[in-house]
Every structure is written in structure tokens, then in C-alpha cells.
Amino acid sequence: MNKPNMSLDEIRENVSRIDQQLLTLLADRRKLSLEVAKSKIQTQKPVRDIEREQVLLEKLVADGSAHDLDPQYVTKIFHDIIEDSVLYQQAFLQRLANPDNEQPLARVSFLGGKGSYSNLAARNFFARKHTKLAEIQCPNFKEVIEVVENGNADYGVLPIENTSSGSINDVYDQLQHTRLSIVGEITQPIEHCLLTSVDTDVDKIEVLYSHPQPHQQCSEFLRSLGDIKQEYCSSTAEAMKLVAEMNSPTVAAIGNANSGEFYGLKPLKFGIANQQENHTRFIVVARKPIDVTALIPAKTTFIMSTGQTAGSLVECLLVLKNNGINMTKLESRPVLGNPWEEMFYVDVEGNLRTDVMKETLEELTKLTRYIKVLGSYPIENVAPCEIDV
Known part of the structure; x- marks a missing residue:
């Protein structure tokens, strides 16, 4: 136990000591997660085990309450630790599957x-x-x-x-x-914020620089500024550089606060995007495709052009449904030079190495005028498992 009436310096020393212990323990846990990945090569078990993650989190939440740690705090910390473990294992397995890319x-x-x-x-x-x-x-x-x-x-x-x-x-x-x-x-x-090179007020800003996408993503905030001139740049980095060079209280850029520090800019207002979860x-x-080991979840992206007949796209989507392939994205874009013809971009959850994915693409080839696989690659968005807290 800590002795009573410690000085601030003593308290800080104890905090630093505990922080170092935490770092050592996190490093040890990472090493063990690598041993888990090696064992799964032998057993051919997938990297993620959602059921085990749920049981683990539920136990950690219960154990945490005995230490006066609230469930949300424990869940947030261990979601990050589990995500790191999954990605660390996936990266290791992918290095083994693609030694030429090392x-x-x-x-x-x-x-x-x-x-x-x-x-x-x-x-x-x-x-x-x-x-x-x-x-x-x-x-x-x-x-x-x-x-x-x-x-x-x-x-x-x-x-x-x-x-x-x-x-x-x-x-x-x-x-x-x-x-x-x-x-x-x-x-x-x-994380969009308003960045300036000098101390100023929002109502003094006359010109705002950024890439077109941030302008669009912050449209509600920009409308609140009234009659302000919006200048488009090739990137947020170019916008920040321009504002830094102008060194004026009437110009600002939209960009990331940490990135703004590279250019000597200061955040004038945080959280200006239409959606906070942005x-x-x-x-x-x-230039070369990669192999994705069957032990980790994969996504495959392809483009296709269907026939100009009623129901042609529906027939293709039914192939995915009938083969149990989950589609996560469908986007259409015009084919340049061919009026009224669309090219469809499709993301599905599936590994190009599996028989079901190969058979699916073979069926789609028969139904389409053109099809091309753009890539099969690891899914690196580790969605946290849900538990009741």
C-alpha cells in the first residue's frame, strides 16, 4: 500500500513505476499472442475466436468491478488490447504467406x-x-x-x-x-478542426482552405460561418502549408490538429465535421497481388460490367446470395466513352483462395460482359465483440 501523505513527487514516481510495469506486461502479452498465432498454424484455427473474446471480456469486467473499475473503462482498454493482438497475429501470418514481400x-x-x-x-x-x-x-x-x-x-x-x-x-x-x-x-x-497560423477569432475568418472532401464533410459548420470564401486545394497538407505561409488572422485551413503542428498551425475550433464519428x-x-492465409478474414474486391438487360445486376447479386458470400460494398460508376453503361465495384467478405470464391467468380464471369478482380486482402477492421455492461 502507498504510505499516507505522500508528496506530489513521490506520487508521480509511483505512477511512472506502474506505467513501466504496464509497458512490460503489454510487451509480454504481445509475445504470447505471437505464440498463439504459431499454434494456430498447426491446428489451422482462425485468428479470431469471438466466443472466447466475449467470455474473456465478461470475466475481465467482473474482475475489474472488484477493483472499483467501471465496465466501460475495462471494456475500452481490452478492446484495444485484443485489436492489437489480432492485427499483430495477422501481420505475422501474412509475412509467412508472402515471404517475397518482406x-x-x-x-x-x-x-x-x-x-x-x-x-x-x-x-x-x-x-x-x-x-x-x-x-x-x-x-x-x-x-x-x-x-x-x-x-x-x-x-x-x-x-x-x-x-x-x-x-x-x-x-x-x-x-x-x-x-x-x-x-x-x-x-x-x-478529426477535422479549424487551423490558423496566428491567434484570431472564428468570426474574423474570411477565406477557408482545404481539399474538397473536408469542405463537404464540414458543410454544416461552414454554413454557420455565413459568407465565407472556400478555396479548394489538392490536399489538406497543401492547405495547411498555404495558411502557414500567409500568416494572416483572416485565413484558416481544415485539417488534423496534430498534422497542423507540422506547419506551426494552432487549432481554433475542434469537432467541425457534420458527423462526429467520421x-x-x-x-x-x-504491382503484385498477395496471398491471404485462410486463418484470417479476407475481403475480395472486383469490378464488373453487366449486360444492358432488365435484371442482369440482380442475377449477379443472386450468385453471391446463393453461395453465401456477404457483400459489403456496391458502387456504380459510368464507363468512360460508353454512354449509359455502368461499371460496378463490389467488395465481398471472402478469400480468393477458397473454392467457394473461385466458383462464385466463375459463375459471375458467365453472367457479365467484363469482370476483373482488383485484389484479395486481409480485413483489418477488427470490430469489437459485444457484451452487456
């Missing part, structure tokens, strides 16, 4: 400069792989793809959809023509 340094292209949301997504994705980055900044989505296609980058990171503003059509249109394969995904929280899903593309 590299300590990856050249990665993305939209914008340092601190753009695409840059943050790239850093987070490859941090999970314990891979260092050589960052390649690009002014548009087309160039993000082209530098990978011509071999000047190993991977490209592209935003594909946002929970507030929806699909990012420019990226979907680029995917129609690329030779690249989707090899990964990551969902990045988007997330963007990013895909990672490369």
Missing part, C-alpha cells in the same frame, strides 16, 4: 504532403507491419497510382470512401484502368 523499407506514394490524411493512413498501416517508410508525396490520385505502376514506389495509399461524404469517385474511376492490385485496407478516423477507408495498392 522488406524493412517500403516506398509509399500518397496524396498531399506531410500530415495529410493519406499520409497519416500510410504511416498507421505500415506501422502495423513494422515497416519503415520512404514517403512519396503526390499532387493527385492519378500520380499516386502511376508512380507505383512505373516502379518508383512499392505501394500507393488511396482513400476510397468516407462515412460522411460517401464514395471518392475519382479513386473509383482510376481503378477502372490500373494494373495494380489491392493488397490491404485501413480505416482512419478523420472515418475514411483507405486501400493500399501494389
